[in-house]
Amino acid sequence: MTAPSTPQSPLIHLVDDDAAVRDSLALLIGTIGLRVQTWEAPQRFLAEFDRAAVGAIVLDVRMPGIGGLAVLDRLIAEGVDQPVVMLTGHGTVEMCRRAFKAGAAEFLEKPVDDEQLLEALQNAVRQHVRSRERSQADQAARRRYAQLSEREREVLGLIVAGLTNKEIARALALSPRTVETHRANVFAKLGCESLAQLIRGYAALAEEQEGAP
C-alpha cells in the first residue's frame, strides 16, 4: 500500500442505490487507503460532491430516477475532471460503447473482482493526480509568462524559434547588448536556468501567444 503523494489521500465518490453494495464496495476500496464518500441518490451527489478534491467517481449504471449514463453525461458537460468508473450488472456492448464515448475511464461488470476494481481506481486516481499537476504547472507557467514585457515576449518567441542573440538583434533592430539584457530578464522572470528548460516549459505557450493579439 503506497502512501499517496498529495497531502490528503484521494477521495473516491461511490454512487449506488443499493446500501449493501455501497457499504461493501466502500469497505473494499478503503482497504487500499483511499477515502470513500458514498452517495445513495445521484441527484444529491451531483449537487453536493467536492469537485476540487483529487480522486475518482464510481457510478452504477442502473439507478432509479437518473441513470448512471445520464449522470456521466452531466459530469462531462459540467467539465468535471475526475475520471469516472462505470459499474453495471448487465453490460451490453452498446452500453459499454456509449459509456466510453461519453467519456468514462473504465467500464466494469458487477459483481466486480477486487483486483479489477482497485486497479481501475488506482489508475484513475493516478491519471487525475497527473492531470491536476499538469494543469497546475500550466497555470504557474502562465502566471510567470504574464509578467514578461511586450519586448521580452518577442525575444522569447525568437529564442524558442531557434535564433541566436545576433539574429534576434537584427530581427528586432536592437543592439546585441540590449537583447542580452532582455534574454537575462526572460530567464529570470520565468525561473529558468537553461535554454533546454526554457524551451521545454514555454515553447508551446510562446507559440500559442504568438497567434493571439
Added chain:
Amino acid sequence: MALVHQSQRFELQGGRNAEAPGGWHFRFRKPLASASQPFEVDAERRVGWGELPWGRMLAWSAGMAVLLAGARLLRRQRTERRRAEELLRLGQVARLNTLGELAAGMAHELNQPLTAVLASTQAARRLLDEEPPETGAARDAMAQAALQARRAADVLGRLRGTLERPDAARREPVDLRQAARRALHLLEPEGERRHTAMRLEAPEQPVRALADPVALEQIVHNLLMNALQALEDVPPPRREVLLRVRAQDGQALLSVSDTGPGIPAELRSRVFQPFFSTRSGGLGLGLSLSETLAAGMGGALTEGDAPGQGACFVLSLPLA
C-alpha cells in the same frame, strides 16, 4: 340493307326488321364515294330479346359465381390458418417475453447481493492480510457477506414462488388425434416449403387425454418445428416426420419422430435444459418450455427411440 339515291330506295336484302318490336336497333349509313353511282348504303338491323344466347350466358354466369365463391372460401381458409398460427406464435412469444423479463429482473436482483458478497469477502481477506490483521473489520465484512448471501437466496425463493403453477385448473379432456391433426394442418405450408412429408398414425377411436388445449398445441407445435428443422441437412426425398398417437399403459401418448441426424448421445442429457440448442441461432427454450408445460399438466416429455436414427420425443399425458 338498301341503296338510297335522292330519296329513292332500292332494297337489296330484306330482314327481320319489322317483326321484332323490342330489343336493340342498329343502323349504319354511308355514302358510296363514287361519281358514277352516288348511292348511300343504309344497313339496318333490329335484335330482339329472344335472339340473345340465354343458355350460354346463364352457364357462364353460374360458372363465374362458383369460381368466385371457391376463391373466397380458399382465401378465408388461408387467413384462418394464418390467424391460428399467429395466435399460437403470440402465445409462445408472450411466454418467452415473460421468461426474458424474468431473467433480466432476476439477473439484476441477484447481481446486487452477489456484488456485495464478493466485495465483502475480498475486503475481509485484505483486512486479514494486513499487519497486524484487522480482525474486527474483517468479521463485520464476513457478517455482511453472509447477510447478502441470504438475500440472494431469498430472491431465488421468491422467484420459485412466482414460477410455480397454481394448479391444473385449465385441464379438460382433449382428443390427441384432433390436436395432432390440427397441428399438422397448421404446419402444412411449412412442411411443403421444406419438402418434408408429415404423416399421422392414429387409432380409429379417440385418445382422450387430460390437458390444457393451448399448452398441448404449443408442445406439439414445438416438437413438429424441431423435427422440421432437424431435417434441413437431409436430402428432400428422405425428409419424413411421423406423428403417432396412441393409448398405452393408462397414458395417452403422442410421439414425434424424424428421419434427421438424431441427437448425439453425449448431448441427450442436456436437450431439456433452458438455453441449450443444437441449432446455431436457436434460442434453446422450445424443449425446456414444452417440458415445463407437460409437467404442469401432470404429464411428461421424454426422449423416445426413433424408428431410424433420427430424434423422437414422446409426450405422455394422463388419460381422461
